[in-house]
Amino acid sequence: MLNAIWAIMIFAGVITALFTGRTKEISDAVLASCVSSIQLIITMVGAMCLWTGVMRVAQKAGLVDKLAKLLRGVFKFIFPGIPKDHPANGAIAMSISADLLGLGSAATPLGIMAMKELSNINGNSPTASNAMVMFGVLNSVCIQLIPASILVIRQQAGSVKPSSIMPAVWITSLISATTGIVAAKCMEKRGL
Amino acid sequence: MVDFIAGFSVAGVIFIIVIYAYLKGVPVFDAFVEGAKEGVKAAIDVLPVMVGILAAVSILNASGLVDILTGLLKGPLSLIGIPAETVPMLLLRPFSGSASLGLFTEQIKTFGPDSYLGKALSTIMGSSETVLYILPVYFGAVNVKNTRHAAAASLIASYTGMLAAIYICRIL
Numbered sequence: 001m002l003n004a005i006w007a008i009m010i011f012a013g014v015i016t017a018l019f020t021g022r023t024k025e026i027s028d029a030v031l032a033s034c035v036s037s038i039q040l041i042i043t044m045v046g047a048m049c050l051w052t053g054v055m056r057v058a059q060k061a062g063l064v065d066k067l068a069k070l071l072r073g074v075f076k077f078i079f080p081g082i083p084k085d086h087p088a089n090g091a092i093a094m095s096i097s098a099d100l101l102g103l104g105s106a107a108t109p110l111g112i113m114a115m116k117e118l119s120n121i122n123g124n125s126p127t128a129s130n131a132m133v134m135f136g137v138l139n140s141v142c143i144q145l146i147p148a149s150i151l152v153i154r155q156q157a158g159s160v161k162p163s164s165i166m167p168a169v170w171i172t173s174l175i176s177a178t179t180g181i182v183a184a185k186c187m188e189k190r191g192l
Numbered sequence: 193m194v195d196f197i198a199g200f201s202v203a204g205v206i207f208i209i210v211i212y213a214y215l216k217g218v219p220v221f222d223a224f225v226e227g228a229k230e231g232v233k234a235a236i237d238v239l240p241v242m243v244g245i246l247a248a249v250s251i252l253n254a255s256g257l258v259d260i261l262t263g264l265l266k267g268p269l270s271l272i273g274i275p276a277e278t279v280p281m282l283l284l285r286p287f288s289g290s291a292s293l294g295l296f297t298e299q300i301k302t303f304g305p306d307s308y309l310g311k312a313l314s315t316i317m318g319s320s321e322t323v324l325y326i327l328p329v330y331f332g333a334v335n336v337k338n339t340r341h342a343a344a345a346s347l348i349a350s351y352t353g354m355l356a357a358i359y360i361c362r363i364l
């Protein structure tokens with residue numbers, strides 16, 4: 001499906017540009033995007049090293065296992081395919097905790113590490129397992145408790161109470177997370 | 193309080209983990225370097241995926257398609273209570289993190305952060321992710337070609353959330 005989405009994005013963009021006369025703009029934009037990819041990845045290499053390093057420290061201290069045990073009840077339902085003592089449990093627990101705490105820089109590195117553990121269980125197959133799809137869906141819905149960067153922008157825009165959106169954010173996150181879990185569970189049964 | 197937690201969380205988490213591990217006798221720096229090595233490889237694996245995604249998104253953004261689609265969709269969507277002003281955000285949010293953040297910063301100044309639209313847009317931003325960036329990066333990092341129902345389920349969840357935000361802010 002990602003292949004189709006990618007092709008459609010490029011197709012739709014180029015055809016539109018032919019009609020709107022923005023052909024030079026899209027050519028410039030696509031070249032500029034390569035530069036931003038490199039800038040992004042350079043920022044990410046650092047964050048990635050930092051968090052995979054800290055993660056290893058936490059692992060050796062036994063903190064990751066403790067966290068995994070704490071979340072085991074929830075995981076049993078959401079990720080039924082993961083063996084009880086597999087390192088994937090700890091990796092997912094760390095990743096989801098980072099999401100909840102709003103550690104933006106840690107979320108992607110820890111998420112990728114968890115995805116690697118899940119891929120190991122799946123025999124590194126090119127086809128995603130149910131657990132991998134579920135983990136991808138959980139990361140695509142935003143489950144942070146405090147949307148810090150949005151609150152800062154609200155404050156800068158002159159809000160009298162930036163945090164007034166928090167209840168709405170929590171309810172919305174809960175709705176989209178539940179929808180995602182249910183949708184993923186339903187679709188895996190249909191064998192799509 | 194919120195500001196303190198948000199500002200301190202990164203340093204706080206590192207502090208707790210490192211001090212706890214050190215007291216437990218873990219060779220903390222050695223462990224850190226060992227783990228960090230894996231991070232380099234993982235980040236490099238992601239680079240080609242990132243170039244591909246950002247290229248497609250940049251073409252889409254620069255083409256003016258969002259403006260055209262907004263014009264086409266705002267009529268029908270207003271019938272189900274979706275304000276026309278939120279349509280560009282609904283179109284951009286799953287595709288482009290930087291474009292949606294830019295749009296948000298601009299729109300919140302125009303509408304005011306404490307107005308209904310300001311709150312609805314803030315809630316959308318605070319409770320959604322860039323789905324079509326996250327999925328390719330996560331699956332690309334482990335060389336998965338067939339992502340099955342991941343994109344469909346994620347987009348369903350994302351749009352349910354965004355529409356819910358628009359309705360919830362009307363009540364709250």
